[in-house]
Amino acid sequence: MQRLPIAQLKIDRSFVRGLPDDVDSAAIVRATLSMAHDLGLRVVAEGVETDAQRDFLRQHGCDVFQGWLFARAMPAEELTVWLHAHTRARAGAPPG
Incomplete structure:
Protein backbone atom coordinates (compact mmCIF):
# COMPACT_ATOMS: atom_id res chain seq x y z
CA MET A 1 0.00 0.00 0.00
CA GLN A 2 1.33 3.42 -0.92
CA ARG A 3 1.02 6.17 1.70
CA LEU A 4 2.24 9.72 1.63
CA PRO A 5 4.41 10.58 4.64
CA ILE A 6 2.08 13.44 5.59
CA ALA A 7 -1.06 13.87 7.68
CA GLN A 8 -2.35 17.13 6.30
CA LEU A 9 -2.33 19.21 3.16
CA LYS A 10 -2.33 23.00 2.96
CA ILE A 11 -4.21 24.95 0.29
CA ASP A 12 -2.13 27.99 -0.60
CA ARG A 13 -3.69 31.41 -0.21
CA SER A 14 -3.20 32.06 -3.93
CA PHE A 15 -6.05 29.60 -4.54
CA VAL A 16 -8.15 30.79 -1.59
CA ARG A 17 -7.88 34.42 -2.74
CA GLY A 18 -10.17 33.82 -5.74
CA LEU A 19 -12.90 32.04 -3.81
CA PRO A 20 -15.76 31.74 -4.29
CA ASP A 21 -16.07 33.61 -7.61
CA ASP A 22 -13.04 32.47 -9.63
CA VAL A 23 -14.15 29.23 -11.30
CA ASP A 24 -10.60 27.93 -11.76
CA SER A 25 -9.66 28.52 -8.11
CA ALA A 26 -12.92 26.94 -6.98
CA ALA A 27 -12.32 23.86 -9.14
CA ILE A 28 -8.74 23.45 -7.88
CA VAL A 29 -9.82 23.81 -4.25
CA ARG A 30 -12.72 21.35 -4.62
CA ALA A 31 -10.44 18.81 -6.33
CA THR A 32 -7.73 19.27 -3.70
CA LEU A 33 -10.22 18.80 -0.85
CA SER A 34 -11.67 15.69 -2.47
CA MET A 35 -8.28 14.12 -3.19
CA ALA A 36 -6.91 14.91 0.27
CA HIS A 37 -9.94 13.51 2.07
CA ASP A 38 -9.90 10.38 -0.13
CA LEU A 39 -6.31 9.89 1.06
CA GLY A 40 -7.29 10.40 4.69
CA LEU A 41 -5.57 13.76 5.01
CA ARG A 42 -6.80 16.84 6.88
CA VAL A 43 -6.85 20.06 4.87
CA VAL A 44 -5.73 23.50 6.04
CA ALA A 45 -6.67 26.56 3.98
CA GLU A 46 -4.39 29.54 4.41
CA GLY A 47 -5.14 33.18 3.67
CA VAL A 48 -8.85 33.08 4.55
CA GLU A 49 -9.87 36.74 4.67
CA THR A 50 -13.61 36.84 3.98
CA ASP A 51 -16.77 35.17 5.21
CA ALA A 52 -17.48 34.06 1.63
CA GLN A 53 -14.12 32.25 1.41
CA ARG A 54 -14.67 30.58 4.78
CA ASP A 55 -18.21 29.57 3.84
CA PHE A 56 -17.09 28.06 0.52
CA LEU A 57 -14.29 26.11 2.20
CA ARG A 58 -16.55 24.92 5.01
CA GLN A 59 -19.25 23.86 2.52
CA HIS A 60 -16.68 21.77 0.65
CA GLY A 61 -15.27 20.10 3.75
CA CYS A 62 -12.13 22.03 4.62
CA ASP A 63 -10.92 21.02 8.08
CA VAL A 64 -8.90 24.03 9.30
CA PHE A 65 -8.81 27.72 8.36
CA MET A 74 1.34 37.96 15.86
CA PRO A 75 4.37 36.98 17.93
CA ALA A 76 4.06 33.81 20.00
CA GLU A 77 3.90 35.80 23.25
CA GLU A 78 0.83 37.69 22.01
CA LEU A 79 -0.78 34.48 20.81
CA THR A 80 -1.08 33.15 24.35
CA VAL A 81 -2.93 36.30 25.46
CA TRP A 82 -5.14 36.24 22.35
CA LEU A 83 -6.02 32.56 22.82
CA HIS A 84 -6.89 33.09 26.47
CA ALA A 85 -9.17 36.04 25.67
CA HIS A 86 -10.90 34.29 22.79
CA THR A 87 -11.31 31.00 24.62
CA ARG A 88 -13.01 32.84 27.48
CA ALA A 89 -15.20 34.80 25.04
CA ARG A 90 -16.32 31.63 23.25
CA ALA A 91 -17.20 30.07 26.60
CA GLY A 92 -19.35 33.12 27.41
CA ALA A 93 -17.07 34.46 30.13
CA PRO A 94 -16.20 38.15 30.28
CA PRO A 95 -12.72 39.02 28.91
CA GLY A 96 -9.88 39.33 31.37
Whole structure:
Protein backbone atom coordinates (compact mmCIF):
# COMPACT_ATOMS: atom_id res chain seq x y z
CA MET A 1 0.00 0.00 0.00
CA GLN A 2 1.33 3.42 -0.92
CA ARG A 3 1.02 6.17 1.70
CA LEU A 4 2.24 9.72 1.63
CA PRO A 5 4.41 10.58 4.64
CA ILE A 6 2.08 13.44 5.59
CA ALA A 7 -1.06 13.87 7.68
CA GLN A 8 -2.35 17.13 6.30
CA LEU A 9 -2.33 19.21 3.16
CA LYS A 10 -2.33 23.00 2.96
CA ILE A 11 -4.21 24.95 0.29
CA ASP A 12 -2.13 27.99 -0.60
CA ARG A 13 -3.69 31.41 -0.21
CA SER A 14 -3.20 32.06 -3.93
CA PHE A 15 -6.05 29.60 -4.54
CA VAL A 16 -8.15 30.79 -1.59
CA ARG A 17 -7.88 34.42 -2.74
CA GLY A 18 -10.17 33.82 -5.74
CA LEU A 19 -12.90 32.04 -3.81
CA PRO A 20 -15.76 31.74 -4.29
CA ASP A 21 -16.07 33.61 -7.61
CA ASP A 22 -13.04 32.47 -9.63
CA VAL A 23 -14.15 29.23 -11.30
CA ASP A 24 -10.60 27.93 -11.76
CA SER A 25 -9.66 28.52 -8.11
CA ALA A 26 -12.92 26.94 -6.98
CA ALA A 27 -12.32 23.86 -9.14
CA ILE A 28 -8.74 23.45 -7.88
CA VAL A 29 -9.82 23.81 -4.25
CA ARG A 30 -12.72 21.35 -4.62
CA ALA A 31 -10.44 18.81 -6.33
CA THR A 32 -7.73 19.27 -3.70
CA LEU A 33 -10.22 18.80 -0.85
CA SER A 34 -11.67 15.69 -2.47
CA MET A 35 -8.28 14.12 -3.19
CA ALA A 36 -6.91 14.91 0.27
CA HIS A 37 -9.94 13.51 2.07
CA ASP A 38 -9.90 10.38 -0.13
CA LEU A 39 -6.31 9.89 1.06
CA GLY A 40 -7.29 10.40 4.69
CA LEU A 41 -5.57 13.76 5.01
CA ARG A 42 -6.80 16.84 6.88
CA VAL A 43 -6.85 20.06 4.87
CA VAL A 44 -5.73 23.50 6.04
CA ALA A 45 -6.67 26.56 3.98
CA GLU A 46 -4.39 29.54 4.41
CA GLY A 47 -5.14 33.18 3.67
CA VAL A 48 -8.85 33.08 4.55
CA GLU A 49 -9.87 36.74 4.67
CA THR A 50 -13.61 36.84 3.98
CA ASP A 51 -16.77 35.17 5.21
CA ALA A 52 -17.48 34.06 1.63
CA GLN A 53 -14.12 32.25 1.41
CA ARG A 54 -14.67 30.58 4.78
CA ASP A 55 -18.21 29.57 3.84
CA PHE A 56 -17.09 28.06 0.52
CA LEU A 57 -14.29 26.11 2.20
CA ARG A 58 -16.55 24.92 5.01
CA GLN A 59 -19.25 23.86 2.52
CA HIS A 60 -16.68 21.77 0.65
CA GLY A 61 -15.27 20.10 3.75
CA CYS A 62 -12.13 22.03 4.62
CA ASP A 63 -10.92 21.02 8.08
CA VAL A 64 -8.90 24.03 9.30
CA PHE A 65 -8.81 27.72 8.36
CA GLN A 66 -5.97 30.22 8.76
CA GLY A 67 -6.07 33.89 7.95
CA TRP A 68 -6.84 37.46 8.82
CA LEU A 69 -10.57 36.70 9.06
CA PHE A 70 -9.73 35.11 12.41
CA ALA A 71 -6.67 37.03 13.62
CA ARG A 72 -3.70 38.98 12.36
CA ALA A 73 -0.22 37.49 12.43
CA MET A 74 1.34 37.96 15.86
CA PRO A 75 4.37 36.98 17.93
CA ALA A 76 4.06 33.81 20.00
CA GLU A 77 3.90 35.80 23.25
CA GLU A 78 0.83 37.69 22.01
CA LEU A 79 -0.78 34.48 20.81
CA THR A 80 -1.08 33.15 24.35
CA VAL A 81 -2.93 36.30 25.46
CA TRP A 82 -5.14 36.24 22.35
CA LEU A 83 -6.02 32.56 22.82
CA HIS A 84 -6.89 33.09 26.47
CA ALA A 85 -9.17 36.04 25.67
CA HIS A 86 -10.90 34.29 22.79
CA THR A 87 -11.31 31.00 24.62
CA ARG A 88 -13.01 32.84 27.48
CA ALA A 89 -15.20 34.80 25.04
CA ARG A 90 -16.32 31.63 23.25
CA ALA A 91 -17.20 30.07 26.60
CA GLY A 92 -19.35 33.12 27.41
CA ALA A 93 -17.07 34.46 30.13
CA PRO A 94 -16.20 38.15 30.28
CA PRO A 95 -12.72 39.02 28.91
CA GLY A 96 -9.88 39.33 31.37
